[in-house]
Amino acid sequence: MWDSPEGKYKDFLISRTEVDKDESRKQKENEQDKDRDTKEFSTENGGDEDNNKVPKDFQVPITQKGGVDKPTEREKSFRQVLPGSARSHQFEHLPSQTEYTITLLGKGPGILSRLHKLVISTGTNNGPEPPSNIMFSEVTEDSMTVSWTKPKSSVDGFKVTYTHADEGEPVSVMVGSRDSTLDLSQLSPGSSYEVTIVSTLGLDESDPIKDTVMTLPDPPTDLQAVNVTDSTALLLWRPTLASVDKYTIVYGSGTGTLKFPFPTDCSQELLNGVVSSNVVEIFPQGKLGKSMNIFCDMETDGGGWMVFQRRKDGSVEFYNGWKDYVSGFGDLSGEFWLGLEKIHNLTKMTKMNLRVDLRDGSEQVFAKYSTFEVSTRNYKLSVGGYSGTAGDSLSYHNNCVFSTKDRDPAPWITRCAISYQGGWWYKNCHQANLNGRYGIDYKHQGVIWKSWKGEHHSIQFTEMKMRPASFRPPASRTK
Numbered sequence: 001m002w003d004s005p006e007g008k009y010k011d012f013l014i015s016r017t018e019v020d021k022d023e024s025r026k027q028k029e030n031e032q033d034k035d036r037d038t039k040e041f042s043t044e045n046g047g048d049e050d051n052n053k054v055p056k057d058f059q060v061p062i063t064q065k066g067g068v069d070k071p072t073e074r075e076k077s078f079r080q081v082l083p084g085s086a087r088s089h090q091f092e093h094l095p096s097q098t099e100y101t102i103t104l105l106g107k108g109p110g111i112l113s114r115l116h117k118l119v120i121s122t123g124t125n126n127g128p129e130p131p132s133n134i135m136f137s138e139v140t141e142d143s144m145t146v147s148w149t150k151p152k153s154s155v156d157g158f159k160v161t162y163t164h165a166d167e168g169e170p171v172s173v174m175v176g177s178r179d180s181t182l183d184l185s186q187l188s189p190g191s192s193y194e195v196t197i198v199s200t201l202g203l204d205e206s207d208p209i210k211d212t213v214m215t216l217p218d219p220p221t222d223l224q225a226v227n228v229t230d231s232t233a234l235l236l237w238r239p240t241l242a243s244v245d246k247y248t249i250v251y252g253s254g255t256g257t258l259k260f261p262f263p264t265d266c267s268q269e270l271l272n273g274v275v276s277s278n279v280v281e282i283f284p285q286g287k288l289g290k291s292m293n294i295f296c297d298m299e300t301d302g303g304g305w306m307v308f309q310r311r312k313d314g315s316v317e318f319y320n321g322w323k324d325y326v327s328g329f330g331d332l333s334g335e336f337w338l339g340l341e342k343i344h345n346l347t348k349m350t351k352m353n354l355r356v357d358l359r360d361g362s363e364q365v366f367a368k369y370s371t372f373e374v375s376t377r378n379y380k381l382s383v384g385g386y387s388g389t390a391g392d393s394l395s396y397h398n399n400c401v402f403s404t405k406d407r408d409p410a411p412w413i414t415r416c417a418i419s420y421q422g423g424w425w426y427k428n429c430h431q432a433n434l435n436g437r438y439g440i441d442y443k444h445q446g447v448i449w450k451s452w453k454g455e456h457h458s459i460q461f462t463e464m465k466m467r468p469a470s471f472r473p474p475a476s477r478t479k
Contacts, residue, residue: 001088002104002116009106009113014089015079019099019119084108094122128201129153131180134211141189141218141242141288147181148197148209155199155206165192165212174200189218190242216288217242248281248291262287264349266296267304267471274298279332282306284349292342295332297465301368302473305355305465306346308338311447312461314438318422322407325423326379337423337435340379340402343466347373351469354383356434358390358449359461365390365452372466378402378409381425391451393432400425421445434462 004012082089084106094100099121106113129151138145146160157177162184163170175182187193192214199206222238235249250261260268262283269280277298283291297305311318316335328339346352354372358365370385378401386392401409404423408415416426422435422445433448439458440446446458453459 003087004084004106004113007084008111009084009108011084011107012082012086013079013105013107014082015077015103016091017077017101017103019101098122127204128155128199128206130199130206130209131158131197132209134195134197134209136195136211136213139213139216141216142187143183143185144187144213144215145181145183146195146197146213150177150180151199151206155201157200159198159200159205161196163194163196164188165194187215188242189215189240190244191215215242216285217244219288220247265304265346265468266294266298266306267468269296270298270304271474275303277303284345293332294338295336297463300357300465301355301366304471304473305467307332307463307465308343308346309434309464310335310462311434311438311459318435319405319437320423322404322423325402325404340374344374344376344379346466348376352466353469354394355465355467356388356390356394356449357461357463357465358452358459360453360457360459367392367394367449369394370469374402390449393449393451396431397425397427400427419443419445434459434464 102118104116131148133149135147161172196208196210198208218240220237225233227234263269295307316330326340330336352372354369356367367388367390369383373382380401403417405417416429421437431450437445444455
């Protein structure tokens with residue numbers, strides 16, 4: 001923190017330099033030189049602090065206002081230009097037991113301040129090691145389970161604090177050092193909670209880890225039909241306590257009921273009697289969870305497949321960035337990518353089979369895999385158990401993380417997403433590149449399935465789809 005006359009200086013240049021312990025002596029020996037440097041910014045260039053003139057040969061380092069010069073390994077320094085209204089600056093993430101030299105210089109219209117210098121030392125962090133990897137499971141409308149990874153060092157226990165986003169009254173629960181899970185109950189339906197966990201050691205607490213989670217909305221109740229005629233009826237129900245966007249009403253003709261009123265995937269929709277391929281609404285988390293639209297292939301190999309990728313005419317751009325691949329893009333009835341987050345959520349709810357259908361001209365082949373999963377961390381691919389007619393070009397990519405042109409979590413020598421113009425589970429680099437450039441037979445950048453058409457031919461049609469591994473198509477669908 002510092003003080004200065006209001007409006008006198010347009011900018012402040014603040015710098016921080018780590019002092020090498022071996023150089024401490026030399027710093028003391030050079031103290032006189034540094035004093036002379038200070039005078040260069042003040043009395044030698046025009047008098048006292050109030051009348052300092054800017055020397056003709058003086059230049060403030062070119063750093064954008066608010067911008068930061070990242071420290072190099074050699075210099076271990078930092079500098080930043082702050083606005084003239086600033087009176088403080090906070091340095092963060094400094095290592096403990098380290099000495100720094102801080103300098104501050106004010107610059108105004110035609111004047112410079114004296115160069116102010118301060119030497120500081122960071123203390124020793126003796127607090128307990130924090131936990132990590134906070135996770136939520138078994139989330140209902142009024143309860144959930146929170147879990148975490150214990151620190152490697154010894155601690156006395158953990159304090160879990162959860163706070164309703166609107167009501168704001170925190171509730172804390174202490175658990176022992178052997179525990180790494182806690183059941184939270186009596187929560188409000190459809191509400192957001194911030195959960196914070198710290199390690200405790202004696203009276204000390206670690207730095208917190210935190211995350212937010214939302215409980216499921218409660219179901220409507222007291223459903224009844226009134227004013228029933230031969231063609232109409234009025235439905236009444238008691239609304240939910242939680243704020244909801246809409247209610248979904250499922251009904252059918254006749255005296256029977258749907259086997260799966262809230263189908264979690266396309267196979268359940270098939271067992272409900274839907275036999276045509278189309279976009280349908282499914283409920284992956286059950287009737288209380290959020291629904292989503294997906295294209296169901298009800299005709300291929302017994303039907304019940306959830307399609308998550310299609311290439312057919314080049315109408316949709318697939319050379320996209322990370323955010324697009326996470327959220328999805330395109331048209332479910334045309335070319336599209338469903339989105340990594342949705343694919344992950346579908347594969348985590350049950351074990352899935354994967355099917356890849358390929359067509360080129362009058363030729364068509366397929367590849368089928370008995371295991372398929374996309375994890376939450378960098379959307380790593382797990383795939384195996386090949387069978388089919390296309391040849392196995394995907395197992396090469398097993399255990400690879402997803403990368404795009406603007407994000408490569410595990411870069412190889414080659415930035416594969418840039419070199420091969422797609423978003424994919426690249427290794428070094430690919431044997432399959434189904435999200436590559438459509439119709440491009442150049443430098444392996446096309447829609448590639450190497451074991452079928454090689455690396456120099458872009459395939460005309462692709463579909464990637466999944467189905468629960470436990471599903472068995474009805475006898476009438478296995479022709």
